[in-house]
Amino acid sequence: KEKKEGGEEEEEEEEEEEPEVIPQGTPLACEYVSDTSFLLTYDGPESKGIVYECSFTFKHALKELETHKSPIHFLRVSHSGRFLLTGAVDGMGALRPIAEGQADAGRFLSKCWRGNLHGLEGRLSGMSLDPGDGKLVTSGSDGNLFLFDISADFHHKVADQMSVDAANLKAAELARAEALKLEELKAIGDPIEQIGRASCR
Numbered sequence: 001k002e003k004k005e006g007g008e009e010e011e012e013e014e015e016e017e018e019p020e021v022i023p024q025g026t027p028l029a030c031e032y033v034s035d036t037s038f039l040l041t042y043d044g045p046e047s048k049g050i051v052y053e054c055s056f057t058f059k060h061a062l063k064e065l066e067t068h069k070s071p072i073h074f075l076r077v078s079h080s081g082r083f084l085l086t087g088a089v090d091g092m093g094a095l096r097p098i099a100e101g102q103a104d105a106g107r108f109l110s111k112c113w114r115g116n117l118h119g120l121e122g123r124l125s126g127m128s129l130d131p132g133d134g135k136l137v138t139s140g141s142d143g144n145l146f147l148f149d150i151s152a153d154f155h156h157k158v159a160d161q162m163s164v165d166a167a168n169l170k171a172a173e174l175a176r177a178e179a180l181k182l183e184e185l186k187a188i189g190d191p192i193e194q195i196g197r198a199s200c201r
Helices: 152-188 191-200
Strands: 027-032 037-042 050-055 063-066 072-077 083-088 092-097 113-116 124-129 135-140 145-149
Touching: 027 072, 037 072, 050 072, 072 124, 083 124, 092 124
Parallel strands: none
Antiparallel strands: 027 037, 037 050, 050 063, 072 083, 083 092, 092 113, 124 135, 135 145
């Protein structure tokens, strides 16, 4: 606080940057994604249920995929490369579509399918899709092995969501580009104002 001559107090507001949250806990599962990135899960109170996309060259997570409410101890990309399979300790399994040909920011879709595949007491130990993504086989600590058929309607909904995500990603990129242009213009200054100043001299 700084006091003025009249006795009034003036407070200077400083912009405080939000502290970056670093995942805590024990790593449970990891999966190689590309030459530059991999996936990782933890069992910490704040990080459980989240899949972190990490970089081999950057120390902080690139993206957080909120997937489960319980720790994720099973993580795998399907044979086709079109789905991310995750299994949690509470028996919940999830399928998250992966967009082909997208950059890191848009590779994993915002929404995923979740299901209680082995009951609340059955820890999900394995998931696998066939090469055509038409059948899903799962195993659990309850001693059961299940085989599911993936309907054509599910794949249609995935395709629709991919279109929505791609449109949102493109809109976000355009917005960022416009923001950068505005920042560049502000840095250069108003040309009309500069001409006015020059004519007055």
